[in-house]
Amino acid sequence: MSRKFILYNPKLVPLARKLRNNSTLAEVLLWQQIKGKKLGCDFDRQKPIGNYIVDFFCRELMLAIEIDGCSHDYKSEYDLSRQQDLEAKGVTVVRFNDLDVKQNMDTVLQDLKWHIQLLENISNTR
Numbered sequence: 001m002s003r004k005f006i007l008y009n010p011k012l013v014p015l016a017r018k019l020r021n022n023s024t025l026a027e028v029l030l031w032q033q034i035k036g037k038k039l040g041c042d043f044d045r046q047k048p049i050g051n052y053i054v055d056f057f058c059r060e061l062m063l064a065i066e067i068d069g070c071s072h073d074y075k076s077e078y079d080l081s082r083q084q085d086l087e088a089k090g091v092t093v094v095r096f097n098d099l100d101v102k103q104n105m106d107t108v109l110q111d112l113k114w115h116i117q118l119l120e121n122i123s124n125t126r
Contacts, residue, residue, distance in 0.1 A: 006049050006050075006089065006091075008047075008049055008050060009048060009050065009051050012048040012051070012052075013048060016048050019046040020045050023045070023046075024067070024098065026067045026069060026096075026098040026101040026102055027055055027067055029101055029102060030055075030065070030067065030101050030105075030108070031045060031056070033109055034065075039109075039112065039113060039116055040116065041058045041060055041061055041063075041116060041120075042060065043058050043065070044056065044057050044058075044059070047064075049064065049086060049089065049091060050085060050089060052085070054066060054086070054091075054093075055067050057091075058116075060123075061092070061116065061119040061120065062091050062092060062119070063091070063092050063094065063115065063116065063119055064086060064091050064093045064094070065095075065096065065112070066079075066083075066093060066094070066096070067097075068095055068097055069098030083095075092119060094111070094112065094115050096111075096112075
């Protein structure tokens, strides 16, 4: 499958690097479960897409994973607008709660595997 190219704001690269070096506990825990194609696809951490940085991104499936912790409190309108913009670019956004990642990793991974399988099936029918 050809790799899709996604435009991004190059001014976000230093911030993305900073975020990778200062990950939250939930991001570290999930990264341990998905890095190295453990789920059959390759993810990047803190990936700039357009004018945003997503927590994790699989380019092959156009799948973004967002972990919503306390930094997302009181930002639901912004998060919705951001998600709609990403989806308009063809990106599927899957959100997990910070606490779920920390306490219910099996459920998070099961849900993530379901999304991956769904997107792979869609991709294979094209």
